[in-house]
Amino acid sequence: MKLEGIYAPIPTPFDENGSLYLEGLTSNFVHWLGSPLDGIVAGGSNGEWPLLTFDERVALFGACADLSRGKLKVVAGVHCPSTKESLELGLEAARAGCDAVLVLPPHYYKGQNSGEALRAYFTTLADSIGIPVVLYNMPANTGFNLEPDIVAALSSHPNIIGIKDSSGDIVQIATLCRDTPEGFGVFAGSGSFFLPSIAVGCSGGTMGVANLFADACADILVNFRKGDTDRARSLQLGLIGINQAVTKRFGVPGLKAAMDHAGFYGGPVRAPLLPAEEKVRVEIGRIYDQFRSFYKGVSL
Amino acid sequence: MKLEGIYAPIPTPFDENGSLYLEGLTSNFVHWLGSPLDGIVAGGSNGEWPLLTFDERVALFGACADLSRGKLKVVAGVHCPSTKESLELGLEAARAGCDAVLVLPPHYYKGQNSGEALRAYFTTLADSIGIPVVLYNMPANTGFNLEPDIVAALSSHPNIIGIKDSSGDIVQIATLCRDTPEGFGVFAGSGSFFLPSIAVGCSGGTMGVANLFADACADILVNFRKGDTDRARSLQLGLIGINQAVTKRFGVPGLKAAMDHAGFYGGPVRAPLLPAEEKVRVEIGRIYDQFRSFYKGVSL
Amino acid sequence: MKLEGIYAPIPTPFDENGSLYLEGLTSNFVHWLGSPLDGIVAGGSNGEWPLLTFDERVALFGACADLSRGKLKVVAGVHCPSTKESLELGLEAARAGCDAVLVLPPHYYKGQNSGEALRAYFTTLADSIGIPVVLYNMPANTGFNLEPDIVAALSSHPNIIGIKDSSGDIVQIATLCRDTPEGFGVFAGSGSFFLPSIAVGCSGGTMGVANLFADACADILVNFRKGDTDRARSLQLGLIGINQAVTKRFGVPGLKAAMDHAGFYGGPVRAPLLPAEEKVRVEIGRIYDQFRSFYKGVSL
């Protein structure tokens, strides 16, 4: 498997009682299968992984593997605080038919995250889970940055195939592109810096906004590759507002509100997350509509 | 229950296979029951809570409640990423006979931690768990600071009885002492700043070093209260080295190495933590012995 | 000279045209000479040093040396970006009759501040300026922290007599007290953490609020030393609000507004600083009056 193209980090649907609601997933997959998406991330940060039980994560992986029907790659977020539990969940993801796993660095005992500890953690997983491992750097949530020299060292492991870097540090992303082998996929971890990331060599990205506008994301990639950098730039600048609304500004509650607005199944979030307030939902709807109009305009 | 005095945030013992090893706890309690400790924190940061299963945490709480024989207060760390799971674990802690629970703020979705979200989280727990709640601010691990104005607002809840603040921000700690009601306990969250914390009004502290030198910690408190500030200061300055060695410098592996050195049961840590290397163990032994000599000297 | 007691980091008076107004200084010294102050810092952060010319700084130093009449120690802030200019200004401060100089670490080229560079900088000054050097750590303004190991190394220089640490990191301050020789003065750099600092061994402090309430600051020190830690704590907690108002909350404009309110000469600030707005002046007046009433109450 090569990590490449446009991936959506999908939200996990719950019903009104807060239970996992796989029917919501089914209807969303109808949209995604009809889009230019290359894959999805199930049970990542946008999927509220810390708020799911082990069993729910396994059920989610299975459902995604089924629903993707081999047309979308399924990357399962299997990070847990302990090595043992991450390993067990990774094995379940493989068993469920996922294509790869996504793994954060350990991040509670930040002071103990030596290069040696990080290498031991990721290598243990990559050695034992039967499917490929994708590293995941997400300092805004973890409070810890996975340094490029450690990623470069890990990139020689045959079963570690790429990294999703959500740091937004573009020199770091460029350094990863420079210092990892040819087939190793470096992914932009946000739609807000997708174009500059592919400009320095990323093979794709996973971005919140791709749940809603996979076509616009793919458009950036296609146009950049064919040398229409003006159109790629215009789309990228247009995309920042809606991407930030469904990620750093309003978080998962914002993403789910946008999903509801756009005709997907969004639904409730789990506590301690609070649902988006009405005025936030209105603001998100406005930003969504504005981008849709803009995109329709430039696509004529 | 009033939060007051010297608490040890105890490590969780594992056997050589990495399983919970409650016999190790039993022998450690012999030491602690013979010391001037007022209480312990079970399943806190030093107790590797993120690396324990739900069931192990419950078993640990029950064992601690039994072993303390009513002579040591037992505060159970019940933080989980989801409100639901924290609540369930809190109820188990109450059922197991613990005296109070210790709860971190949610910290993965940092951007969604509005005052409203934090109040909802802590209030839900405090309303429903039958035993008192102690707030826990630990930014070095969580990457998130619990601001004093939110703590002040929460301090009026009848079932929220105190806070353990490990931030080391002494103005923040002083502000907490100033802005919370009389009976609300503000605890220094580290032995490295215990004396300055009680100088501004803390009622005690929970500190890694109290696992090993509860007597020296109590000595600081007693001497400060009787006005022998010179002796209190001398002990505090002496204590920093050994406290840092078993916390921020070498982490839980360092604490367990020091426990082994001192005749307690320390034992292995769980991955992704790595065991202390031999040279670190030697260094910790040296620092431990140095403080013990110093303390013996000043106690004559 | 031994660095000890209560120092006020005085503001630099300007007239309505923005020119140095030494008459304002004269009237302020009447207050200060009648207070329990031990010394003043002239041309420090509160003295708007970056906004003064070299010649104005020299004139200010001379005026302060004269006005202090040997009853207040005068420490001159002589930090400049280049070593050469700091040295020249330091020599002028000595010539003007100041008792010591206060020097920040270089802080524009933060990445080049190796231990070697810092040692070279401070040693050059301490070797050549005829009067003692006091180090000055002020990370909130400089964006750079002077680490304790470097201060400890510098503390053996016979002409470096102390440090003013405004970091608020109480473990760092305690470490400085532990690792520097007996006569080396460690000063709390803010009235918001004065008591905890003397609890760990500081010999005094320089604090914005001492411009206005030197008596209350001295009261903390006296009461702590005689073992009345309850009164010391009560005063410290009371002092935080007014100290923060004239430092981190409202800055030098806030300090000057409070001076005006209290019957000192405050006067205008220099651009790019903006004068305190009317509503801020009212708020500062309120906080000032509140503390004065409180202090009068506890002093009866």
Place this chain on the structure above:
Amino acid sequence: MKLEGIYAPIPTPFDENGSLYLEGLTSNFVHWLGSPLDGIVAGGSNGEWPLLTFDERVALFGACADLSRGKLKVVAGVHCPSTKESLELGLEAARAGCDAVLVLPPHYYKGQNSGEALRAYFTTLADSIGIPVVLYNMPANTGFNLEPDIVAALSSHPNIIGIKDSSGDIVQIATLCRDTPEGFGVFAGSGSFFLPSIAVGCSGGTMGVANLFADACADILVNFRKGDTDRARSLQLGLIGINQAVTKRFGVPGLKAAMDHAGFYGGPVRAPLLPAEEKVRVEIGRIYDQFRSFYKGVSL
């Protein structure tokens, strides 16, 4: 004047006694005039502006204006801590024949940098200095980030023509490109993120490495614009190592060492900066040669 193309932030030459050495400048201009450079920044961060006197800065501006012979735009760094002094220096830069001035935000009293204070500062300068103003965001040195909303507000001033952003925050840079008017120039402030910056709409950049390899920098821009994004990317990845060596890794001492190595006049730095050690000079020489070979290789 439109801010566009490749600018070199030139170092300020000193002789062995540390005096300004304009002859060194003359020989360097021979190189630069023969290169694809569009302009230079005189007296910026790489020009050791904090270590120059007012008069030296004026002399430097005059020399650069003369030496550029109308073929290179000259942007003069006129930032001073006080508004008054920045204004006076800006007027001197205009008088000396410079094309524009570059101005940092005030940054010592960070807590007082409200939007209102920043707008007052920059507007005062832009209203009164006869030549255009370029804003300069350099958080690594100043410890302060100039937020995009403030820049957007300032961009409507007819005499504020652009910004050099050295933050490396690519989403911020993209946001600036999105939110400022058509003719407003957004410049990448480092050669390490030049390509991603032009990908999101920057009109050029000023980068340390352009002192040495203006041709390679221009090559990135030309190739990106003509749609050869592969070659642009390859050059960008190659450039990071040498650019970091002469900026964040080894600072101005590193840049001057590289200048010496490359046949320019580099010469000594001013204290408190320390000269590059011999082993650093060797390392820089190696990195320089490596990039030169690489660049020669890809240019055949």
